[in-house]
Amino acid sequence: MGESSGRSSAETIEFRDVTKQYPGGSEPAVDGLSLEVPAGEICVLVGPSGCGKTTAMRMVNRMIDMTSGDILLGGRSVRDRKPEELRREIGYVIQQIGLFPHRTIADNISTVPSLLGWSKARMSERADELLELVGLPREMRDRYPSQLSGGQRQRVGVARALAVDPPVMLMDEPFGAIDPINRERLQNEFLRLQAELRKTIVFVTHDIDEAIKMGDRIAVMQVGGKLAQFAPPAELLMAPASPFVEDFVGADRALKRLALQRVRDIDLWTVATCRTGEPTAGVRERTAEADLDIALLVDEHQRPVGWLSERGLTGERIRSELRSPADPVVDLDDILRDALSDLLASESMYGPVVGAQGEVVGVLSMQVISQAVGSAPSEVPGATELAASEHVNGAGDATGPDEE
Amino acid sequence: MSAALVIAQSGGFVRERGGDASCVANDGFCPTWIADNLDRYWTPLLEHLYLVVVSVGIGFAIAFSLGLLAHRQRWLIAPLTGVTSALYTIPSIAMFFLLQPLLGRGNAPAIVGxxxxxxxxxxxxxITGLANVPGEMVDAASGMGMTKNQRLFRVEVPLAVPEILAGLRIAVATTVGLAAFAAFAGAGGLGQKLIVASLITFKSNVVVAGGMVTLLAAALDLAVLGFQRLLTPWRRAVAA
Known part of the structure; x- marks a missing residue:
């Protein structure tokens, strides 16, 4: 099968002092852009309209030719390549998706393979493979784009870009035309796919939240085509390099950081657990040693039942009626932002954290969260790592056939 | 002078055979005469069809090529539109006479005209069909590595087919009508039955010849429409 089933290795993308000056333009569209995207990472170009992010992306596959500087793919200059041949090796996804309405889904997916002269059988086999990869039923292959929903078309667009397993992909606002609910879902799906495929991706968006979610690294650009900051999401949020970046990432950047971490990533408080009928003496002792000065009543499977009231510790033995509800119960795999939201919704300062079997593993408190917001950026995982852990834990969004 | 000549040729054809004699003598609408003489119209009808198919075929090949060329070389659009529009304004009878010194009489000047x-x-x-292809299709095609020609023939032309064939339908209908005047160039066709003086006053003849022109136009229009449906299955695909 060769390259149709094997994975070509990702390549680094290096911008070296790239400038694009349109004739007659007063200032360059892209001004001396230098950055390196490590192989297998998503680099998001983000910024307000007119900042040159799309121009920068389109210079990679020479849809726009640069005025000066160079772009290297895997160490090789794009200037030395014939544009058509170069483009066939680079996956390309645009906002309007641009599926060809006169071609079936399978034919759309086979666009680049047919340009490369693959055999019919091989193209057909690859199309089936890709439909499965992006979670679409095989019956879709003979439909036309007009028969698909927006989300399905977007998946076909991704499948088409992946057809010849290119080491590099360019994505220009790929989720821009999708409604917010499906966008969230498609973003998650794409991150899971990327955790598996590990392509080197240049991703353009104007939405800082999408940038933070999708990017392993984010290049914030400002009008005039200048790079304002190039950093992993957490660092961007922790230490904006300029007032422009600070303004662009938004006043809620501390809250945004919470979306980058899961409960399992931070140090939780310890808590004393106890069961009904247990002598109170031992519980008092354990409570004194724990971070939280209240004991948690659990059932025989260590699942939380309720917080023991102060009066509950005064008697001889633990009595189950002397408790208040243990809301909210936080999952170890929850994103910190969601966990915080649960705490706020329950008007609670802390909540028990449970593992996969529902067993108590610690306590998440407001204090723990505020410490996490202040933690060093290196402790915060990147987007694909986050997605990969989600994949492993099977805690992600549903990948059902479709919506709309 | 040739016009006068053609019109002067009076066919003995009208009163030769069949039909209600008094009705025919009055140049009336005579169903019995039509029934008896319908066979005389098949040859002109086929000649007419031949003129239309050949001239539209040649015309399409030339105009389509010019359209592709002008789509690539944008500066050609204005002059080509000007020239073809100017040619279109020449009265048809004049056109068929003007071409005779160059091409003689017969089918040649008729087809060229x-x-x-x-x-x-x-x-x-x-031109408009190609211009109306959505920008993102062109962008996606180029971005995936199609050459200009691949993009033209794999994406742009197929997407312009509905508009191109809409033009072809108008051209066919127009040509079926104009081909009636091709008789002035000495070509065959139903026009022969319509421009002869003694025939144009005979209602039965006008109804049959004129009706055949109309029916031919309708039949050819349906044929092109069927061809278009064959070429564009994707336009009929409905959301599942």
Whole structure:
């Protein structure tokens, strides 16, 4: 099968002092852009309209030719390549998706393979493979784009870009035309796919939240085509390099950081657990040693039942009626932002954290969260790592056939 | 002078055979005469069809090629539109006489003249059809590595087919009508039965010849429409 089933290795993308000056333009569209995207990472170009992010992306596959500087793919200059041949090796996804309405889904997916002269059988086999990869039923292959929903078309667009397993992909606002609910879902799906495929991706968006979610690294650009900051999401949020970046990432950047971490990533408080009928003496002792000065009543499977009231510790033995509800119960795999939201919704300062079997593993408190917001950026995982852990834990969004 | 000559040729054809004699003598509408003489119209009908198919075929080949060329070389659009429009304004009878010194009498000047009239219609539809292909299709095609020619023939032309064939339908209908005047160039066709003085006053003849022209136009229109449906299955695909 060769390259149709094997994975070509990702390549680094290096911008070296790239400038694009349109004739007659007063200032360059892209001004001396230098950055390196490590192989297998998503680099998001983000910024307000007119900042040159799309121009920068389109210079990679020479849809726009640069005025000066160079772009290297895997160490090789794009200037030395014939544009058509170069483009066939680079996956390309645009906002309007641009599926060809006169071609079936399978034919759309086979666009680049047919340009490369693959055999019919091989193209057909690859199309089936890709439909499965992006979670679409095989019956879709003979439909036309007009028969698909927006989300399905977007998946076909991704499948088409992946057809010849290119080491590099360019994505220009790929989720821009999708409604917010499906966008969230498609973003998650794409991150899971990327955790598996590990392509080197240049991703353009104007939405800082999408940038933070999708990017392993984010290049914030400002009008005039200048790079304002190039950093992993957490660092961007922790230490904006300029007032422009600070303004662009938004006043809620501390809250945004919470979306980058899961409960399992931070140090939780310890808590004393106890069961009904247990002598109170031992519980008092354990409570004194724990971070939280209240004991948690659990059932025989260590699942939380309720917080023991102060009066509950005064008697001889633990009595189950002397408790208040243990809301909210936080999952170890929850994103910190969601966990915080649960705490706020329950008007609670802390909540028990449970593992996969529902067993108590610690306590998440407001204090723990505020410490996490202040933690060093290196402790915060990147987007694909986050997605990969989600994949492993099977805690992600549903990948059902479709919506709309 | 040739016009006078053609009109002067009076066919003995009208009163030769069949029909209600008094009705025919009054140049009336005589169903019995029509029934008896219908066979005399098949040859002119086929000649007419031949003129239309050949001239539209040649005209389409030229106008389509010019359209593709002008799509690539944008500066050609204005002059080509100007020239084809100017040619379209030449009165048809004049056109058929003007071509005779060059091409003699017969089918040749008729076909050339008719092909000239199709140019502006087909050329404009090819140009607008290609121009109306959505920008993101062109961008996606180029971005995936199609050459200009691959993009043209795999994406742009197929997507412009509805508009191109809409032009072809108008060209066919126009040519079926204009081909009736091809008799002035000495060509055959139903026009022969319509421009002869003694025939044009005979209602039965006008109804049959004129009706056949109309029916031919309708039949050819349906044929092109069927061809278009064959070429564009994707336009009929409905959301599942």
């Amino acid at each position: 008719l092909a000239i009239y199709t140019q502006v219609i087909i050329f404009r539809n090819v």
